[in-house]
Amino acid sequence: MQTTYEKLDIETIEHSLRDSEDGISKLLDAKTSDGDSALHIACSAGRSDLVESLLKQRADVFARNASGATALHAAASGGHSRSFMLLFRCLIIL
Numbered sequence: 001m002q003t004t005y006e007k008l009d010i011e012t013i014e015h016s017l018r019d020s021e022d023g024i025s026k027l028l029d030a031k032t033s034d035g036d037s038a039l040h041i042a043c044s045a046g047r048s049d050l051v052e053s054l055l056k057q058r059a060d061v062f063a064r065n066a067s068g069a070t071a072l073h074a075a076a077s078g079g080h081s082r083s084f085m086l087l088f089r090c091l092i093i094l
Contacts, residue, residue, distance in 0.1 A: 008030055008031070008032045008036070008038060008041060009041065010041065010042070010045055010047060010050070012027075013027065013038045013041060013042060013050055013054075014050065016038070017050070017053050017054075017057070024057055028054075028057060028058070028059055028060070031065075032065075034065055034066050034067075035064070035065035035066035035067075036065045036074075037059065037060065037063045037065070037071065038050075038054055038059065039051065039054050039055075039059040039060070039061070039063065039071040040063070040065055040069070040070075040071045040074050041074075042054060042071075042083070043071040043072070043074040043075035043078070043080060043083045043084075043087070044074040044075075044078055044080075045078075045080075046075075046078055046079075046080035046082075046083055047083070048080070048082035048083045048086060051071075051075075051082075051083045051086050051087065052086055055086060055087075055090055059071075061087055061090055061091060061094070071083075071087055072084065072087045072088065072091070075087060
């Protein structure tokens with residue numbers, strides 16, 4: 001079941017990752033009104049620490065937002081090389 005957050009931001013992501021399994025599960029299913037996932041947001045912000053945590057929780061690296069962009073696109077367009085490389089390595093393994 002997809003959860004839509006009015007405000008899915010870095011603070012919400014950090015809080016949810018510290019929360020219970022239920023909170024993490026909801027976070028991984030969450031989308032903004034533009035279709036961005038928590039992974040999209042972390043990549044856009046260049047928060048490689050959160051990207052790594054989300055990947056460890058099995059965030060969907062193939063998820064696309066309403067524009068068709070993946071989190072990899074978000075990391076690349078923001079020039080966030082560490083986040084980009086974390087995702088890229090994850091994609092190579094898959």
